[in-house]
Amino acid sequence: MRHDHLITSKQLSRGDIETVLDYAAELDADPSTVADRHAGTLLGLLFFEPSTRTKMSFETAMKRLGGDVVDMGSIESSSVKKGETLADTVRVIEGYTDALVLRHPKQGAATMASEFVDVPLVNAGDGAGHHPTQTMLDLYTIRENAGLDDLTIGIMGDLKYGRTVHSLAYALTNFDTRQHFISPESLQLPREVVYDLHQRQDGTGIREHDSLEEVLPSLDVLYVTRIQRERFPDENEYQKVAGEYQIDADTLEAASDELTVMHPLPRVDEIAPEIDETDYAAYFQQAHNGVPVRMALLDLLLSDDKRIGGDDDE
Amino acid sequence: MRHDHLITSKQLSRGDIETVLDYAAELDADPSTVADRHAGTLLGLLFFEPSTRTKMSFETAMKRLGGDVVDMGSIESSSVKKGETLADTVRVIEGYTDALVLRHPKQGAATMASEFVDVPLVNAGDGAGHHPTQTMLDLYTIRENAGLDDLTIGIMGDLKYGRTVHSLAYALTNFDTRQHFISPESLQLPREVVYDLHQRQDGTGIREHDSLEEVLPSLDVLYVTRIQRERFPDENEYQKVAGEYQIDADTLEAASDELTVMHPLPRVDEIAPEIDETDYAAYFQQAHNGVPVRMALLDLLLSDDKRIGGDDDE
Amino acid sequence: MRHDHLITSKQLSRGDIETVLDYAAELDADPSTVADRHAGTLLGLLFFEPSTRTKMSFETAMKRLGGDVVDMGSIESSSVKKGETLADTVRVIEGYTDALVLRHPKQGAATMASEFVDVPLVNAGDGAGHHPTQTMLDLYTIRENAGLDDLTIGIMGDLKYGRTVHSLAYALTNFDTRQHFISPESLQLPREVVYDLHQRQDGTGIREHDSLEEVLPSLDVLYVTRIQRERFPDENEYQKVAGEYQIDADTLEAASDELTVMHPLPRVDEIAPEIDETDYAAYFQQAHNGVPVRMALLDLLLSDDKRIGGDDDE
Numbered sequence: 001m002r003h004d005h006l007i008t009s010k011q012l013s014r015g016d017i018e019t020v021l022d023y024a025a026e027l028d029a030d031p032s033t034v035a036d037r038h039a040g041t042l043l044g045l046l047f048f049e050p051s052t053r054t055k056m057s058f059e060t061a062m063k064r065l066g067g068d069v070v071d072m073g074s075i076e077s078s079s080v081k082k083g084e085t086l087a088d089t090v091r092v093i094e095g096y097t098d099a100l101v102l103r104h105p106k107q108g109a110a111t112m113a114s115e116f117v118d119v120p121l122v123n124a125g126d127g128a129g130h131h132p133t134q135t136m137l138d139l140y141t142i143r144e145n146a147g148l149d150d151l152t153i154g155i156m157g158d159l160k161y162g163r164t165v166h167s168l169a170y171a172l173t174n175f176d177t178r179q180h181f182i183s184p185e186s187l188q189l190p191r192e193v194v195y196d197l198h199q200r201q202d203g204t205g206i207r208e209h210d211s212l213e214e215v216l217p218s219l220d221v222l223y224v225t226r227i228q229r230e231r232f233p234d235e236n237e238y239q240k241v242a243g244e245y246q247i248d249a250d251t252l253e254a255a256s257d258e259l260t261v262m263h264p265l266p267r268v269d270e271i272a273p274e275i276d277e278t279d280y281a282a283y284f285q286q287a288h289n290g291v292p293v294r295m296a297l298l299d300l301l302l303s304d305d306k307r308i309g310g311d312d313d314e
Numbered sequence: 315m316r317h318d319h320l321i322t323s324k325q326l327s328r329g330d331i332e333t334v335l336d337y338a339a340e341l342d343a344d345p346s347t348v349a350d351r352h353a354g355t356l357l358g359l360l361f362f363e364p365s366t367r368t369k370m371s372f373e374t375a376m377k378r379l380g381g382d383v384v385d386m387g388s389i390e391s392s393s394v395k396k397g398e399t400l401a402d403t404v405r406v407i408e409g410y411t412d413a414l415v416l417r418h419p420k421q422g423a424a425t426m427a428s429e430f431v432d433v434p435l436v437n438a439g440d441g442a443g444h445h446p447t448q449t450m451l452d453l454y455t456i457r458e459n460a461g462l463d464d465l466t467i468g469i470m471g472d473l474k475y476g477r478t479v480h481s482l483a484y485a486l487t488n489f490d491t492r493q494h495f496i497s498p499e500s501l502q503l504p505r506e507v508v509y510d511l512h513q514r515q516d517g518t519g520i521r522e523h524d525s526l527e528e529v530l531p532s533l534d535v536l537y538v539t540r541i542q543r544e545r546f547p548d549e550n551e552y553q554k555v556a557g558e559y560q561i562d563a564d565t566l567e568a569a570s571d572e573l574t575v576m577h578p579l580p581r582v583d584e585i586a587p588e589i590d591e592t593d594y595a596a597y598f599q600q601a602h603n604g605v606p607v608r609m610a611l612l613d614l615l616l617s618d619d620k621r622i623g624g625d626d627d628e
Numbered sequence: 629m630r631h632d633h634l635i636t637s638k639q640l641s642r643g644d645i646e647t648v649l650d651y652a653a654e655l656d657a658d659p660s661t662v663a664d665r666h667a668g669t670l671l672g673l674l675f676f677e678p679s680t681r682t683k684m685s686f687e688t689a690m691k692r693l694g695g696d697v698v699d700m701g702s703i704e705s706s707s708v709k710k711g712e713t714l715a716d717t718v719r720v721i722e723g724y725t726d727a728l729v730l731r732h733p734k735q736g737a738a739t740m741a742s743e744f745v746d747v748p749l750v751n752a753g754d755g756a757g758h759h760p761t762q763t764m765l766d767l768y769t770i771r772e773n774a775g776l777d778d779l780t781i782g783i784m785g786d787l788k789y790g791r792t793v794h795s796l797a798y799a800l801t802n803f804d805t806r807q808h809f810i811s812p813e814s815l816q817l818p819r820e821v822v823y824d825l826h827q828r829q830d831g832t833g834i835r836e837h838d839s840l841e842e843v844l845p846s847l848d849v850l851y852v853t854r855i856q857r858e859r860f861p862d863e864n865e866y867q868k869v870a871g872e873y874q875i876d877a878d879t880l881e882a883a884s885d886e887l888t889v890m891h892p893l894p895r896v897d898e899i900a901p902e903i904d905e906t907d908y909a910a911y912f913q914q915a916h917n918g919v920p921v922r923m924a925l926l927d928l929l930l931s932d933d934k935r936i937g938g939d940d941d942e
Contacts, residue, residue, distance in 0.1 A: 035354050040663050042691060044684075052386060052398075053406050056358075059384050060410040063356060070687050072680060074388070074702070084680075084894035087901075092681050092893060095916030096688040265406060266398035273401075288409030349668050366700060366712075367720050370672075373698050374724040377670060388702070579720060580712035587715075602723030 005114040005121045006297060008130040009167045014174040020296050021140050027299075028292035031064055038067035038302060044097035045071040046090065047124070048104045053265060054124050054134070057290035058101050058298075065295055070097055087116045094119045099302055102126075120301040128163055134264060135167040137293040138223070141286040145260040146220040148175045154215055156182040157225035157245055157270065159189045164264045165225055166193055173200040180219070182209045184241045187227065212245070216254050222247070223262045224270050248272035252280060262286050319428040319435045320611060322444040323481045328488040334610050335454050341613075342606035345378055352381035352616060358411035359385040360404065361438070362418045367579060368438050368448070371604035372415050378609055384411055401430045408433045413616055416440075434615040442477055448578060449481040451607040452537070455600040459574040460534040462489040468529055470496040471539035471559055471584065473503045478578045479539055480507055487514035494533070496523045498555045501541065526559070530568050536561070537576045538584050562586035566594060576600050633742040633749040634925060636758040637795045642802040648924050649768050655927075656920035662693050666930060669695035672725035674718065675752070676703055676732045681893060682752050682762070685918035686729050692923055698725055715744045722747045727930055730754075748929040756791055762892060763795040765921040766851070769914040773888040774848040776803045782843055784810040785853035785873055785898065787817045792892045793853055794821055801828035808847070810837045812869045815855065840873070844882050850875070851890045852898050876900035880908060890914050 012020075027034060043062040047055050059069045072093065086109060094100060094117040102110050103124040110123035110130070125131040142148060153172065159165050159181050169189075172179060179197070181189055188208060189197075197206050209215055216222070224247060232238035246269060247261065263271055263283040275281050326334075341348060357376040361369050373383045386407065400423060408414060408431040416424050417438040424437035424444070439445040456462060467486065473479050473495055480503075486493060493511070495503055502522060503511075511520050523529055530536070538561060546552035560583060561575065577585055577597040589595050640648075655662060671690040675683050687697050700721065714737060722728060722745040730738050731752040738751035738758070753759040770776060781800065787793050787809050797817075800807060807825070809817055816836060817825075825834050837843055844850070852875060860866035874897060875889065891899055891911040903909050 040692075042688060052403070056384050056386065056407060056410055060356060063382050063384070064354075068382075068691050068696075070684050070691070072684065083896045088894060089680070091912050092915040093684060095912065096684055096919055266402060268397045284405050284409065287406040291410055366717070370698050370700065370721060370724055374670060377696050377698070378668075382696075580716060582711045598719050598723065601720045605724055 004301075005110075005123075006132055006301065007110050007114060007121075007123045009132040009135040009171045010130070012132070012171070017136070017139060017171065017174060020136055020293070020300065021143055023300070024136075024140055024289075024292040024296040027295050028289075031292070031295070034065050034295065034299060036066040037299065038062070038065040041065075041067035041099075041302060042097040043067060043069045043298065044093045044100045045069050046093065046100060046102045046104075047072070048075055048086075048102075048109075049125070051103055051124070053287055053290065054103065054131075057287075058122075058124065058133075058294055060291050061294035061298055064291065065299060067098075086113055090121070091116050099298065122297070122301065125163065128161060130167050131163050132167060133290070133294055133297060134164050135171045136297065137286065137289045138164070138168050138262065138264070139171060140289050140293050141262060141282055142221055142260070144285075144289075145282055146258070148172075148177070151175065151177040151220050152180070152218050153177060153221040153223060154180045154182055154212065154219045155223045155225075156212060158187045158227045158231065159183040159225075160187045161228070161231065162225050165189075165223075168223070169193070169197055170200065173197060173205075177201075178205050178207070180207050180209055180215045182212050182215065182245070184227075184244070185210060186241070187231070212251070213254070216251075217256065219255065219259055221260045221262060222255070224267075225264060226266070226268060226270055242269075246270055246272070247275060249274050249278075252278075255280070318615075319424075319437075320446055320615065321424050321428060321435075321437045323446040323449040323485045324444070326446070326485070331450070331453060331485065331488060334450055334607070334614065335457055337614070338450075338454055338603075338606040338610035341609050342603075345606070345609070348379050348609065348613060350380040351613065352376070352379040355379075355381035355413075355616060356411040357381060357383045357612065358407045358414045359383050360407065360414060360416045360418075361386070362389055362400075362416075362423075363439070365417055365438070367601055367604065368417065368445075371601075372436075372438065372447075372608055372612075374605050375608035375612055378605065379613060381412075400427055404435070405430050413612065436611065436615065439477065442475060444481050445477050446481060447604070447608055447611060448478050449485045450611065451600065451603045452478070452482050452576065452578070453485060454603050454607050455576060455596055456535055456574070458599075458603075459596050460572070462486075462491070465489065465491040465534050466494070466532050467491060467535040467537060468494045468496055468526065468533045469537045469539075470526060472501045472541045472545065473497040473539075474501045475542070475545065476539050479503075479537075482537070483507070483511055484514065487511060487519075491515075492519050492521070494521050494523055494529045496526050496529065496559070498541075498558070499524060500555070501545070526565070527568070530565075531570065533569065533573055535574045535576060536569070538581075539578060540580070540582060540584055556583075560584055560586070561589060563588050563592075566592075569594070632929075633738075633751075634760055634929065635738050635742060635749075635751045637760040637763040637799045638758070640760070640799070645764070645767060645799065645802060648764055648921070648928065649771055651928070652764075652768055652917075652920040652924040655923050656917075659692055659920070659923070662923065662927060664694040665927065666690070666693040666695035669693075669727075669930060670725040671695060671697045671926065672721045672728045673697050673699040674721065674728060674730045674732075675700070676714075676730075676737075677753070679731055679752070681915055681918060682731065682759075685915075686750075686752065686761075686922055686926075688919050689922035689926055692919065693927060695726075714741055718745050718749075727926065750925065750929065753791065756789060758795050759791050760795060761918070761922055761925060762792050763799045764925065765914065765917045766792070766796050766890065766892070767799060768917050768921050769890060769910055770849055770888070772913075772917075773910050774886070776800075776805070779803065779805040779848050780808070780846050781805060781849040781851060782808040782810055782840065782847045783851045783853075784840060786815045786855045786859065787811045787853075788815045789856070789859065790853050793817075793851075796851070797821065797825055798828065801825060801833075805829075806833050806835070808835050808837055808843045810840050810843065810873070812855075812872070813838060814869070815859070840879070841882070844879075845884065847883065847887055849888045849890060850883070852895075853892060854894070854896060854898055870897075874898055874900070875903060877902050877906075880906075883908070 090113045099120045107127040107129035109126045114121045261280045404427045413434045421441040421443035423440045428435045575594045718741045727748045735755040735757035737754045742749045889908045
């Protein structure tokens with residue numbers, strides 16, 4: 001990659017994305033080829049917010065490459081409690097490790113931090129900002145199940161606050177896709193995101209809906225996200241809205257047999273457990289794909305012979 | 315083992331137990347033979363409850379086998395806070411790792427979780443349920459110090475709530491043992507456990523007592539457990555009861571010189587520190603035995619050529 | 629080293645210190661020579677207090693030596709909550725690992741703990757007591773930047789409570805140094821420390837000041853520490869005092885161009901960020917030096933052929 005850091009999926013071209021996905025597929029098929037590739041390499045994990053799957057899959061990915069991690073631990077047990085700035089924390093820890101992964105509650109934290117360090121830094125989520133490795137594993141899962149061209153995808157749930165959704169929507173504009181956004185009015189995509197998407201893609205590719213019903217039969221992929229209770233001042237209002245955006249076997253009777261259902265997890269009750277064992281369900285596979293995709297990304301960032309856009313002429 | 319998961323010590327036959335203990339003894343004598351045996355293998359640690367020694371000894375065991383661990387961390391820093399079910403958590407994490415160790419506060423959690431995963435799952439304690447690896451290291455320690463046949467053992471303290479005690483008692487019925495249970499009346503073994511033990515073993519092998527005095531001289535092993543303050547509504551009642559079940563040098567004057575004193579640790583004041591340096595004390599050795607025993611169990615679960623009951627004819 | 633444990637920098641002679649610093653410099657120049665030196669060796673991390681850089685740099689050091697760590701985790705998720713004594717905790721964990729690193733809020737904890745264990749134990753800070761590996765990395769940084777002989781050093785800030793400062797001051801008496809202590813009156817060095825320092829070094833080498841101004845031009849090194857708000861009953865009093873002991877570009881106009889500014893970190897606002905990019909700043913380098921210095925110390929403690937004072941005649 002031409003990038004020393006990975007901060008946003010916006011920075012990745014279609015060519016970059018395809019190189020990562022192709023390489024991830026290679027590693028997924030045979031991880032043994034890289035089992036010792038980064039022996040002696042240490043990845044620093046800086047998670048300023050709770051995370052299970054993102055953190056564990058980065059750790060797994062690094063170890064499957066032969067390397068190891070050094071984890072800052074929870075902020076309760078760290079110097080952050082003593083009032084240290086993020087700029088100081090990352091400058092100290094970069095001296096211990098060969099690359100950094102950062103999750104932080106503040107939007108823009110990864111960009112700011114990356115300006116202070118010389119080792120590669122990967123953004124693992126910065127508040128309402130970006131989460132590019134999640135986007136890459138989403139793309140990988142979509143490609144595995146439905147292909148990335150001539151794709152009709154529905155993205156449903158909390159579209160206002162979900163960074164996962166925004167990143168994915170931006171990345172999909174690199175491909176020949178029709179994106180349908182399904183949400184209650186109060187949780188629609190921010191207007192500036194809609195504007196950007198229209199700029200990046202022929203406007204006919206982007207549609208907004210307040211119900212799944214009209215669009216479900218045409219979908220190749222349905223990407224469901226969690227509607228957070230705490231967004232609603234009134235419990236009744238939440239119950240009403242959330243109930244309309246839940247998926248069960250009845251809902252899917254109107255869907256194509258080929259439909260792929262995805263979810264970034266954790267879910268609460270957006271998808272009924274009865275879907276788990278059906279061929280629709282790709283959300284556990286999606287979580288598992290975090291490992292080969294992050295292996296590919298880490299290897300590309302850590303290797304001198306960078307495989308994406310390494311040619312200066314490009 | 316014929317078992318893909320290790321949930322309860324009830325599932326282990328005498329032959330299984332002896333195979334594990336023999337193999338643990340081999341590894342204890344010379345761990346170097348397996349120092350690289352599971353290079354590249356990752357064990358997922360899912361501890362939904364605090365633990366020091368169980369978690370650290372699993373981690374140590376896996377690393378002494380050449381493998382590594384990926385730790386979910388405390389539930390405060392995980393997706394569990396976001397309302398994820400245990401079934402979802404284990405299905406995600408099994409995609410990262412080659413085996414799972416689960417501790418959970420709810421009885422039956424390990425059995426439920428094991429139904430959702432394809433990788434081997436080891437129960438490291440499920441509430442008032444089972445803790446089979448603790449039982450195996452207890453058996454290993456008893457065998458090292460007193461042998462497992464023609465054994466007279468006293469098990470003392472909180473016999474009502476202690477899962478450690480129930481598991482051990484069940485496992486000991488596979489051997490020629492006389493079990494004496496010593497506790498205040500309010501903390502006696504549950505009646506159904508007594509019933510089960512009588513079913514599994516000639517009834518004359520099981521006796522209950524409310525005082526150590528009458529039985530101490532006959533014991534080969536005295537297994538002491540903690541009486542938890544929080545079980546008693548009244549502090550005075552606790553003080554009175556707890557005081558009667560504490561061991562010090564005076565207490566042990568009536569014991570055999572060959573007596574072995576065990577405790578699953580942590581202790582509060584059930585055993586006076588003056589015992590630590592005597593030949594009676596086996597509780598630190600017992601804790602250390604967690605490593606070779608867990609090495610043996612993990613190796614057996616992770617190896618294709620399973621060494622216990624691998625023969626279909628058996 | 630003649631020492632099985634590393635508890636205080638007072639126990640180290642000038643010869644010991646130089647051996648460690650020389651070896652650290654060797655490892656700093658080429659860590660690859662020891663990349664597999666301690667393969668299979670496990671270091672137990674017992675941090676009973678929050679720490680970022682100390683804990684992460686011990687972990688990094690051990691992994692750069694080819695070994696691995698087993699971490700007790702935060703005390704909230706450990707048996708300490710169940711009332712276990714430190715003596716019991718260390719005796720259990722020494723059975724899992726080949727060496728221990730202990731941080732504890734109580735002064736004397738490391739000495740006490742070391743009496744119960746057979747594996748090497750390193751004190752990583754015991755309350756207001758000692759923190760010898762911090763002292764060694766401070767000495768290493770001073771030597772790299774200004775040399776340890778014919779050195780004029782100013783040590784500024786909270787000199788009353790800072791264990792880092794006391795340890796460093798003691799260690800510097802082994803060398804030809806002039807130490808200037810700069811602090812508000814309420815945070816002066818404890819009288820017994822001043823007395824000890826005079827005993828250990830020609831009295832003319834130790835001076836106390838309440839202002840940096842008079843001494844700054846003569847300094848080779850300025851070692852700044854944090855003044856903790858919580859030491860002051862009155863917020864106004866804190867603001868007044870803290871403001872006088874802050875360093876910025878204006879302050880340093882009176883300094884030598886060769887001045888080296890150090891800080892054990894984390895800082896709050898004792899050193900203005902504008903200093904970070906100047907040649908004065910050595911505090912991030914100082915933090916990074918924790919790795920080669922701790923690699924050297926761990927290797928010396930773990931190796932049979934102990935390289936410091938191994939000769940009985942010495």
